[in-house]
Amino acid sequence: MKLYSMPSSGNSYKVRLLAALLGLRLDIRDVENGSAELAEARAEGRLPFGKAPVLELDDGTLLPESNAILWFLGEGTRFVPSDAVLRAQMLGWMFWEQYSHEPVIAVRAALRVYPERAAQATPERMADLLDRGHAALDRMEARLAAHDWLVGDGPTLADISLHAYTHTAADRGGFDMARFPGIGRWLERIARLPGYVGLHG
Template sequence: MRLYSMPSSGNSYKIRLLLSLIGRRVEVIDCEDGSVALAQARAGGALPFGKVPVLELDDGRKLAESGAILWYLGEGTDFVPGDPALRAQMLGWMFWEQYNHEPVIAVRQALLNYPHRAAEATPARLDDLLHRGHALLQVMEEHLAGDDWLTGGPSLADICLYAYTHSAGTRGGFGMERFPAIGAWLRRIEALPGYKELSE
């Protein structure tokens, strides 16, 4: 298999992290924003929706969207709960990440770290994202204060939400010191066998 992945992107990191945790190796094509490799992947039809990550299977079929790729790779592993209700809860967190968490937590990180997004990083927008992000992180904090994991045990939901939450303080300027349960959860994920950092 071949993974088209943006090294600095949390959405791509989710896939690389799961692959490492389950011990599967794939060929990784680094497609950083603005790179020749990304342009070539788009021009060559490797990216169905024009963006990464994309997992190309051995038979040539291409899977797009991080949540769908996580589901494909996670099926049959311990990262997908056997209980149908737990699976549904896991998917609920994954949908929440893409529709609520990522558009705020990840966007503030992007505005602060990608030069081509700097013009969008107005004080008003950054303040709005900071306020909304803290409210979203509080949702996670309240859940994790009573449970070590998002769905009973380490699952795709934890991997999905780890990607942008672990860098919310360093890259996004969020006040993570106010979320001790999230901090403990991050450390539990980092202690899982096979864990790898964003930069690895």
């Protein structure tokens, strides 16, 4: 299978991380932001929604959206609970990640990291994203202060999904992660999983 992956993107990274944890070999096609490879993949119709990641199956089927790819690769593995309620709770965290977490944590990081977006990083917007990001992290901390994992008694796709942008929230986004010791311990647990790789691993 081919993975069209933006190396600097947490959404692409979460797919690479799951593949590494499962020992899956993927043919990684880097399509970094602003690159000729990204433009070519779009021109060839490899990115149905115009962005990475996209998983191309052996028969040519294209699967866009990071959490949908996680579900496809994770189904039937230890990262998807067998209990229906736990599965629904896992999906709830994954939906929340894309609706309430990624739009603030990842966007603030992008405004700081990508030079072409610097003009959008007004003081007012950055302050708003900081406040909203800390509020999202508070939501995670409320769970992780008393539990090892977001759902159940072991790591699930929810942990992989939310790890992607959370583990770089301090360095890339400028968030005060010292405020969230439960999240810090959770990040350490994920980093100890066999096969783990970081964003640039």
